[in-house]
Amino acid sequence: EETMVLARHLADDAAMATAYVDLGSALVHLGEYELARDHGERAYALVDDASMTAISARVLLAGACTYLGQVAHARSMVEEARACASKIGMPYFIAFWSAYGASSLLLLRDLERTRSAAEEALQLAAESGFSIVHMKAAMLLGGCDVQEGRVEEGRAAVVDGYAAFLASGELTSTTAWQTIVVEAHLACGDVASAKQVLDAAFAFVEETGERILEHELHRLRGECLLADPALPGGRAHAAEQFERAVAIAAERG
Helix, strand or coil: HHHHHHHHCCCCHHHHHHHHHHHHHHHCCCCCCHHHHHHHHHHHCCCCCCCCCCCHHHHHHHHHHCCCCCCHHHHHHHHHHHHHHHHHHHHHHHHHHHHHHHHHHHHCCHHHHHHHHHHHHHHHHHHCCCHHHHHHHHHHHHHHHCCCCCCCHHHHHHHHHHHHHHHHCCCCCHHHHHHHHHHHHHHHCHHHHHHHHHHHHHHHHHHHHCCCCHHHHHHHHHHHEEEEEECCCHHHHHHHHHHHHHHHHHHHH
């Protein structure tokens, strides 16, 4: 917000657009999807398609529109981000859109396009040493494997990628990656490991205020409760978690 004030004072559209993207990204992680989309649209209107900010604005819009269920717009922004990155031609920019575009595509369960984008990100990351992109692409590919029924293979890739993510010290989107890990554990019938990751995720929400996929955390907690037949009152507690997930999703659009 301080950057935005200064950029407005200087009439610097490029700095203004960057501030909109940064603020929009923070809003996404707080669960404020509509405001995040609005900031992405403002950034989109200020920059041409030959800058990193142009790619970032489209990636932001793809994510916000995915969470809001605006599927066609989300897909369009993923494609525009790809086109911008290809036009610039810098390996990191291409790897960036590939990894973050793939994240939106996986949430949309577009597994074919997720795999294509994540494989491109993984290859570029390996060639150029982009370690953060590498670990995220590996988790996304593992998530595809899980969704396509190769659950043990997929879980191994997801768990390895998540361990590298934790070791890196990065915190942004922690709970979003944890949902992929939980789904992998549940697909393999490992309820105990899924619960352990979920407990860490809810603790992270309380510690940081990151609510990018808070509704999904409650849904997955409900799935864990249903998957544990020995738990007294499990179905009733699961229903409570599903109701909480629906209420959060409705509140946030």
